[in-house]
Amino acid sequence: MLETLNINLTAILPEILLTALALCVMALDLIMRRGASRLVLGYLSIIGLLIILPVSCVSVIDGAFYGGMVKADGFSAYFNAIFIIAAIFTILISMDYLKRVNINKGEYYYIVLFATLGMMVMAASNDLVNLYVGLELMALSFYVLVAIRTASSKSVEAALKYFVLGALSSGVLLYGISFTYGVAGTTNFTEIAFQARRVTILDPYLLLAIVFIIVGFSFKIALFPFHLWSPDTYEGAPTPIAALLSVGSKAAAFAAFMRVFLVALPVYQPHWSRIFWGLSAATMLYGSVVAISQKNIVRMLAYSSIAHAGIIMIGFLVTSDMGAAGVMYYLLVYAFMNIGAFTVVTLFIRSSGRGESIRDYRGLAVRHPWLAFVMSIFLVSLAGIPPTGGFTAKFFILSSAINAQYYWLAVIGVVSTAISLFFYAKVIFYMYLSEPDALTEGTAGGAAGGADRDLPIMSSATCNIVLVAAAVGTVLLGIYPTPFIDMAIKAVKPFFLT
Amino acid sequence: MEQIFFYIFAILAVASAIAVVAAKNPVHSAVYLIICFLQVAALFILLRAPFLAAAQVFIYVGAVMVLFLFAVLVLNVGKERLGEQIHHQSVIVIPAVILLLLMMGILVAKGRLTAPMGAFTEKALEKNTEVIGKMLFSKYLFPFEVVSVLLLIALIGAVALVMKEKGSQD
């Protein structure tokens, strides 16, 4: 029994270390005095994550472990790197944010770590049960994190929406998993793939299972029409958590998609890719079009994030190593550019709730040239303009679509990118070409009054680290993508060997 | 014989589930939910899964529902309010449900959805509880450990969110 289990601690070393780190932070939180600042926990978490990052990148071992549950391949290592980078950034900006909104909770830090753990479990899983458990770990952590501003009804409302709909999607996902088990008699991806190759005809129950699994994860990725929670939740959640949600949670769900569909169900590609085709096209167009009419920057980013998810989907559904690698690369770039943008947004947030309107960005270039400059880099990258990472990422995805002859999808992707240019460019125009209006503020300023509008937008050292790192990452990935895309291609190669 | 019992339990489960949604008084809803859970437990027994049935009764009917009732009583949700908020969706829900039924009907009629027998024999299912126990600690060891972390989070999360009242009043 034990031999077949194939227990290997090195294979799950990153997970073990991360759990240990989270538990350490938790223990430290418990022994600290009540009023003491919890910032030290944030630093501890960051140092720990910085140590785990290289470990997670090198712990690549062939084979499946723990009864075929866990993989420690290049694929999971790549995603682990994305998750950990996103977590480091999130904690760094959170330290500033929590001070800003007067929250001094140690739980925040280690729940972020646990959420990261959940993502890592998802990306490393080779079994539906394991995948689901990882998903729930991540989701549960996020429910708590979104609601962490318990004093704000917006935050609680956002958490509740996310929680209820998340539970619904989990139910659907579980339904799909049980159908899969019913048809294949196993939950292990490798075994499912084996079964599927034996039986050539698609069992209708398996088709149902596929649909349910797609829908279950589509919720996490926020694909149309399962996206409705995301703008509300992003808006209500603490901004750094919204950043982590849009990057980490999304990346984890994509990792799950790729594991399930590319490893377990490649045989049924014609069936599931059709569904994804529709979802992707609808999501791209919906996200980018609706984003134009948004007045709140967080909601705008939420819709932009939806549109990005649609484009990333293309790379996945074309089922080629180029496309899959493009997905991973895109998610890596997205971690940098989106968290960067969210960092600037975070700096604008006050406890009074002002600073979320896009109009507040008028004339930013005059008042805060540095912030305006980095924000432009992130927005330009999000819009997919060279020489930034956003362009190369889109290039890989769209060229894989063309190579796989998904011309219409590529066209829709380009159209959606073109549309998205409007709302990204609008923010840049506001920042650079428009005067900061003194009293014409009609959107959010009503309640806040004129007293606090002159409060300086402070940029703390931690935020500056994130801004610099994210900007450098965004540009570097745009100028020199080769090693990163090669790594991704190497990581997904095994998926396409059979 | 089994089939008759299946239908009885199944129909009761669906009916009580509808009643959970339809009931105007939240306490009634909770009671209907208990009935629904019990039916599901019975279905588990029919499926030769006594362990799951027991767990269903202990955890859901015993622990979870008691908590639900507590919450409903403590929050003191007015019964009309809860009712009206849910019912105004019926405009869309009813056609949707009809559509679903229609769809299922078409699928069954076309023979695309059938109910084939499972692969497991009676004998294999005898040692159900033992098998689950062994599996949990061997093949499913890793997710089992992850679940322990998950429960920890649930615990901490609950505390963290409730603690706020104290924190903000300090």
Next chain:
Amino acid sequence: MIELAWLIPMLPFTGAVINGFFGSRMPKKTVGLIACLVMAGAFIISSSLFIKILSLPVDQRSIEVTYFTWIASGAFHLDIGFLIDPLSTLMIMVVTGVGLLIHIYSVGYMHEDKGFWRYFAYLNLFVFFMLMLVLGGNYLVMFLGWEGVGLCSFLLIGFWYEKKSASDAGKKAFVVNRIGDFGFVLGLFLLFWTLSSHGVTSLDYKTVFASLHHIDTATITVITLLLFVGATGKSAQLPLYVWLPDAMEGPTPVSALIHAATMVTAGVYMIARNNALYAMAPISGEVVAVVGICTALFAATIGLVQNDIKKVLAYSTVSQLGYMFAAVGLGAYTAGVFHLMTHAFFKGLMFLGSGSVIHAMGGEQDMRKMGGLHKHMKITSVTFIIGALAIAGMPPFSGFWSKDEILWEAFEKGHTIIWAMGLLTAFLTAFYMFRQVFMTFTGECRADRHTQEHLHESPKIMTVPLIILAILAAAGGIVGISFFEEGTAAHHFLSPVFEQGGHAAANVGGHVAQNGEALHGGMEAILMAVSVAAGLCGIFLAGLLYYAPLKKYAPSFWRPEVIAAAFKPVYALLYNKYYVDEMYDHIIVNPIKRFCGWCLSFDLGIIDGIVNGAAWTTRLWAWLLHKFDIYIIDGVINSAATFTGYNSGFWRRLQTGRLQNYALIFVIGLLIIVGSALLG
């Protein structure tokens, strides 16, 4: 040395980064020192590269260096790499050499400006992009540099952005360049689209040039014309020259660097680089030449009557660029590039000289208020006159050799009209240049007393670059002196680059070339004499009008006022620059403005208007969808809820909020997918 080539652009880039990020916290001395040191480093490496290239055998002088692959997808890949050959080394020599002098000069010129660090960061960044443009080994890198210099030009023209005219000029340059770039991009796309349909997926110059035989003449004519549209924008040719005179709003050293020596020559460089393409499209070549010579004449006539010291130089730049285009259009690439180099020397010199004058005059740019400055600033005046002699084509100054080469090529290739127009332009050039010299440096000073008291020679840091440039302007033509049968030194050096183009061109105009052989010799000397005579004539006439010692010999009708009065309409036409700006305003700018104001008067003005105007339909659609989200979905579902009143607070939002609706939509979405998957 070749291995160090990447340092040439990267050094200025490093300087830009350091000054851009930390410049505001560093003393001005350090900022200036860093900026100049990186330029000096780049210049030293460039020079050694130049020497290295010279030392190589002629057939090995073209070296391709690939640093890394930018993006690759299947067979398609884009590399970041340089092409080091005589043309690019000559260009980097000019860019880094003149650039270095201008950087040094700027330290003195800008020392009082509060944006000192910003200025040097931009300037270094500009040099970086310019070097990428000329060094790039494929169209991608060239395009990167092309766009980059445009951006930096925008930043530098609008450097004093508090001044409205400056920021307007910056915007104008940006917009006009966008128009040109649009053509350029279209041309590039067409080129690659055509090539890729023949299986050529590389963007390298060498690969592209080697596979040109796939393309038919009509396509290549369109491509080259589109590329030329880009060149007219960047190099200020008809009809897109309008931004350059306005660009004089920027600091004077910027005008010297960008609008005389480097960026504006990018178009000439681009055509010279693509000589293989142009050789295959004789019609495009003709168009380039005709547009070039027309621009030369056109700008020269405007230059005759301008009173702003920098505007005169601006129009003369446009005019000289016209010469270069005429040359490259005729296939005389060597002559064009040669003139580009000498022009960088003498025009850089004259801009810096005018900067020195403006500096001394306390910001005054109107020549009518100057005069007699020679007494006060000898170095400036002598160097400026050397520049003027060079541009007027007086032997043995550099301008004579290069301009004469262009005129000779035009004549030799049988384009007598172009030659005649060039000659006329040369005459006009000599006239207005010496009008400027006489008005500025001779006679009585017409400035007010206060300014007169403060007249002074500029500090050494400004005059030394002037002297060096003056030497170059005087002696730079040496390389052009004919000393061998096979042509001039520059010709000899550059000819391998243009072999392909020259070869094809020779086939096109074979009989003309044969005629040329016969004409060679005596004819060339005669033509030289004619052009020198034209120049002398211009100088003399200008002297009669504006130089006091000569004025008394002039007949009574030969007075500026009299001529202006006699040819009033012509004078007004020239003085107002043919009303081109007004025409553009009326025909293009105003209608667009009106259109934008009409559809989006509430928004941000033109730019937001252009963007939003295009986005209008999309927005409408977005708005509808958004409303669909809010009203239709919610409305249908919430129709009952709207009556429940708006008791505020958490409960209301939770309950009449959209949670249930979301769940419902979720389930409906699920059902639709299930239905379509199972039934479909």
